[in-house]
Amino acid sequence: MFTRRSAIAALGIGIAGVTVLADAREAPGYDDPDDLYAALRDQPVERIVLPGGEIALVFADGAPGLDRDRVRAWVRDGADAVTRYFGRFPVEHYGLLVIAEDGDKVGHATTFGYAGSATRIHVGRFADRPAFARDWVLTHEMLHAALPDLPRRALWLQEGNATYVEPIARARAGYLAASDVWRQSLAGMPKGEPGPNDGGMDGTKSWARLYWGGATFWLQAEIDIARASAGRHSLQDAMREINRQSGGNNTDWTPEQLMAAGDTATGTDALSRLYARFAGERVATDLDALFASLGVADRDGQVRFDDAAPLAALRRDLTRRARRLA
Ligand SMILES: [Zn+2]
Numbered sequence: 001m002f003t004r005r006s007a008i009a010a011l012g013i014g015i016a017g018v019t020v021l022a023d024a025r026e027a028p029g030y031d032d033p034d035d036l037y038a039a040l041r042d043q044p045v046e047r048i049v050l051p052g053g054e055i056a057l058v059f060a061d062g063a064p065g066l067d068r069d070r071v072r073a074w075v076r077d078g079a080d081a082v083t084r085y086f087g088r089f090p091v092e093h094y095g096l097l098v099i100a101e102d103g104d105k106v107g108h109a110t111t112f113g114y115a116g117s118a119t120r121i122h123v124g125r126f127a128d129r130p131a132f133a134r135d136w137v138l139t140h141e142m143l144h145a146a147l148p149d150l151p152r153r154a155l156w157l158q159e160g161n162a163t164y165v166e167p168i169a170r171a172r173a174g175y176l177a178a179s180d181v182w183r184q185s186l187a188g189m190p191k192g193e194p195g196p197n198d199g200g201m202d203g204t205k206s207w208a209r210l211y212w213g214g215a216t217f218w219l220q221a222e223i224d225i226a227r228a229s230a231g232r233h234s235l236q237d238a239m240r241e242i243n244r245q246s247g248g249n250n251t252d253w254t255p256e257q258l259m260a261a262g263d264t265a266t267g268t269d270a271l272s273r274l275y276a277r278f279a280g281e282r283v284a285t286d287l288d289a290l291f292a293s294l295g296v297a298d299r300d301g302q303v304r305f306d307d308a309a310p311l312a313a314l315r316r317d318l319t320r321r322a323r324r325l326a
Helices: 033-042 068-086 129-134 137-146 152-172 178-192 207-228 235-246 255-266 270-280 287-294 312-318
Strands: 008-010 046-050 053-059 093-101 106-112 117-124 296-299 302-305
Touching: 033 053, 033 093, 033 106, 033 117, 046 068, 053 068, 068 129, 068 137, 068 152, 068 235, 106 137, 117 137, 137 152, 152 178, 152 207, 152 255, 178 207, 178 287, 178 296, 178 302, 178 312, 207 235, 207 270, 207 287, 207 312, 235 255, 255 270, 287 296, 287 312
Parallel strands: 053 093, 093 117
Antiparallel strands: 008 106, 046 053, 106 117, 296 302
16 A cells, blocks of 8 residues: 555655645645646646756646746756756656645645656745745655655655755755754754654654654764775765666665665665664664764854864765766
């Protein structure tokens, strides 16, 4: 049930301190993903060609009231961030249905894979340029499209991955400051820590655990890969390999397959080992120690960096500007 039709939604509450409210009453239609695929098939399409793939952009029913140029520029920026991270646009064919709604921000979005990679996203008619520049949702959804679909028990891996990688990809493209990347992690990751009665991550349903507990897993994976490969590899190498082997979210994989594919890229077993631990047993992370090792701290609301910290170089590399490809 979940594997073929599973949907990954950006709930958008709490991440980056931005509250995005989805209001289905304002956007009739397209709740059924079959209607999304029909719209991508039957309505006028604008094609955005990128290295590695293309986006089929559809303004649902013409999306009356939306500034199309602004939307196109925002789609290109999101694609640019994921393209730089993966070295190419990670999906050969990606459908994007933009639905106009009331409001002044980017709203709720959901990504599907069972009939081709596709995202449905709601956009406020009064969203201005800063609102689009602040948006993280579209990049988050494109990151979901880049990885194979997983069974429901592993939803935390998918949400955690998009939560962890999205600010990094945007920073590497120059759309987000490094201090903002770490401000979000400092504020968010503690929310994802297990409570006294929590077990392993597989099957977790708690919002904070899915997003921020999952993000902590991927940050730990980043560190474990760097350590196990003596600094020769990063999570990005694993992500690129997983993307290339799977082709994105219209393929169903197991989490074990995903970890094994990532590990082949780094010549380590870092991902498989970490996954086995987080999935099956309660893992509490000493986040204060972890952030200290990276040289990141919150001092009265300001993010401070310590370049003498043992993993300071890794931290700097994570947000280093990457070459523009498209
Ligand atoms: Zn998501």
